[in-house]
Amino acid sequence: MSDRIHITTAIFYCNGAPHVGSAYEALAADVFARAMRRRHGADRVSFLSGTDEHGDKIRRAALAESLAPKAYTDKMSALFRDVFAGLNTTFDYWVRTTDPGHEKFVQEMLTRTNQRGDIYFRDYEGLYCVDCERFYTEKELLPGNVCPAHNRPVELISEGNYFLRIDKYREEVREKIRSDELCIRPERYKNEALNMLAEPLADLCISRPKTRLDWGIEIPFDTRYVTYVWYDAFWAYVSAPAARLGLDEFMAGAWPHTEHFIGKDILKTHAVYWPPILLAAGLPLPRHLNVHGWLNFGGSRMSKSSGNVRDPLYYETTFGPDVLRYFVMREVVYGLDGDFSEERLIERYNADLANDLGNLTSRVLAMVQRYLGGVISSAPAQENLAAAEDKHLYQNFRGISGDFSQPDALQTTVVDLVGKLEFKTALELLWNLLDVANKYVAATAPFTLAKDPANLPRVASILANLVEALRVIADMLEPFMPVTSGKILALLNVDAATARQPFGAGIKSGHKVNPPVALFPRIEKPKSA
RNA sequence: GGCGGCGUAGCUCAGUUGGUUAGAGCAUGCGGCUCAUAUCCGCAGUGUCGCAGGUUCGACUCCUGCCGCCGCCA
Structure with a gap:
């Protein structure tokens, strides 16, 4: 069935309530999904969304509310799901990265990738920002070894970890993007992605020792570790349909026709890291990365700290159904930042x-x-x-x-x-x-x-x-x-x-x-x- | 520092491979209709198309420099 099509939103990291920006992405993807159902038939379109629930930021957000991580994400995932349902999105799959089926699938992919030879273990010492959940090189940091994203000092950490070979696939990924086999649109983001792939890339650290973080999926071949949250979350695009259809059938059918809807802030992870993760597991790449901009609120970026975020359902109840949908689709040029007021x-x-x-x-x-x-x-x-x-x-x-x-x-x-x-x-x-x-x-x-x-x-x-x-x-x-x-x-x-x-x-x-x-x-x- | 983008009517923006009086919507003013949610239809505009040069018979559209804003990478 070559005309099957798989559509995804990003898997939302649910350490805070959904805002109009998250809603925008879900709505754009939903309009797309509904239109594609008209073109291909409803039974040939699958539309997937869900929540990303592991990692240290979630663990700490849960702690702040005196909840166990799972209890916290139960609540948050339901909140996201209900908000999107209130916006009349038509997801066929709602994936949680804490679903037992998803966790099992990620472990299968880890095992599979490990057997294919692209995962290795080495000691690593580096400067780590807990907020970013990543290591930095000194050149990337502000004076005094301060994280540029969070403006707080990083910590020197030394530990053994598992790495996935990324640079090995760099030329291959670059060529697929250049030739539009993996098509990134609008085109300006394609150019940015090619730029990112122009220089050698460091391999991706895909593990965290349980001693430091235990809120994650256990690595099957070394139970002292859990996976890094990004590696885990990417597979949410695949795990549920693979469970329903079988991995081979899904990969032969809809998956190569996947349409990812993502924000420009996660272009790098989707253009640079996700393709090698798939290739290292012996799987094909998606078709499109559909990159959208940010929704600004009265000229400034929408954010929790600036106090300009509203529950998307506020607009639904205040102005009626479809109004928010109409506004963001009519007013915002997809790919560019838009102004919301x-x-x-x-x-x-x-x-x-x-x-x-x-x-x-x-x-x-x-x-x-x-x-x-x-x-x-x-x-x-x-x-x-x-x-x-x-x-x-x-x-x-x-x-x-x-x-x-x-x-x-x-x-x-x-x-x-x-x-x-x-x-x-x-x-x-x-x-x-x-x-x-x-x-x-x-x-x-x-x-x-x-x-x-x-x-x-x-x-x-x-x-x-x-x-x-x-x-x-x-x-x-x-x-x-x-x-x-x-x-x-x-x-x-x-x-x-x-x-x-x-x-x-x-x-x-x-x-x-x-x-x-x-x-x-x-x-x-x-x-x- | 490298790569790239943007700067067009009061506002938000279109302007395809350079070709006749630079467009749309909103807002504004005037006129008309009365079925309708004081809605709808018609007319009227206003713009040194960021600045300065250059190529050309001719540039908003190509080239160079500058100013301003922004993104990505380093």
Whole structure:
């Protein structure tokens, strides 16, 4: 099944509550997953997320709350899962790195890699930052041997550890990235990754002695050690599907078509370390690293310390479902940093959701009720209808780029844009169609025609066209705004099969629709100016 | 220090291989409609396209230098 596809978010390190930045990644991946289900079929897409629960930072976060590590991560993992569920993400797998199945899988990979010969043991002395959970060279440190990331002194530690050969695979990985066999996008991050691979790399220390850290997965061939948290977490992308399908089948099927969604802060781990980890285990590489930027909050980086983080569900409960989703997909260019603010979100809400999408739905359904008693007594337009307005509407909804030979060209275009991570462009295209529909109302003025009963057939055909237009928009909106899409389709009273039809092939004469409801009530600006 | 990116209307940004009066949305002003969530439609704008040179018949688009902001690597 070569067209199977595996989609992942990063495995979230759950030493703090999820924020809008984590939500952004999950939402982008979810929009992508939903679009890919449309292209390939739901049973050919798997979508995976989960929590990374080992390591010293977790152990200490648990300690701070007087909890055992596992009790702490039980709580945190559930919190992440519930927040993402509240955002209507559609994960097929929710992996926890403390799942017994995952731990067993990581041990299998360690054994396998060790047998293949790319793990070795040596004594190591180095300067270690507990916050980073990594060793530093003196050149990397600030004066006084201070960690540049945490601004605190590092410790000199001497111990034996297991290492994975990384540099051995450097040229191979570099070539795969250069040739786009492992495609990193947007391209600027590909260049950065190639840059990182240009110089010799130190091998990766993959163990921690239990004497220093016991909150981890035990190394099967030396029980005095646990694995380093990164090595453990990467395998979360693989362990659950491998358990369900069998490793060989998963590797032969979906895995080479994996789409990783990651933040730019973990590009290096995914471009430099993850590929050798796979290659050393004799496994193929994923297809894409889809790297996104950061979401800034009112100009400054979102962070717990600056106090500008909010629970993502706050936006869900305050503004309604899909609003946060719409905002981040419409406003942020994937790959670049984006600016998030509640003011901006309200602007978008009023301009795009209330005035355009909500109001068009409302006015069309109101007219159907008032003039037709709720029943569409006509069929929507076809290409060769005489009225210029009808033809224009038809062409816009059916013939993107003037290609009328493909009835679902519009659908394909939207899905393709999502496939290229052009979420914003896809939404702009849909909003352009809302514009076309509003202009159609102005040009045909059914509310004026309706004053004369003799015009009723024409009024009916105009409204049939508009209901059809709404139907097509609602359907294509589904990956971006699943709840709203469902609401509009319910108002239009169309079933799932009808919803997917190209323009002109959906609503039939005699179809009954429901009265309007305000989908997105306008938000009045606060008095303070 | 090395590599790379960015700087376009009040705001957020588009501008494909250089080609006619530089675009969109939001915000602003004026006009129109009234089915609709005071929504919708039309019109009007404003820009030394960071600065200075260069290549060219012609550059926002290519080259050089400078200023400012940023990312990655060291």
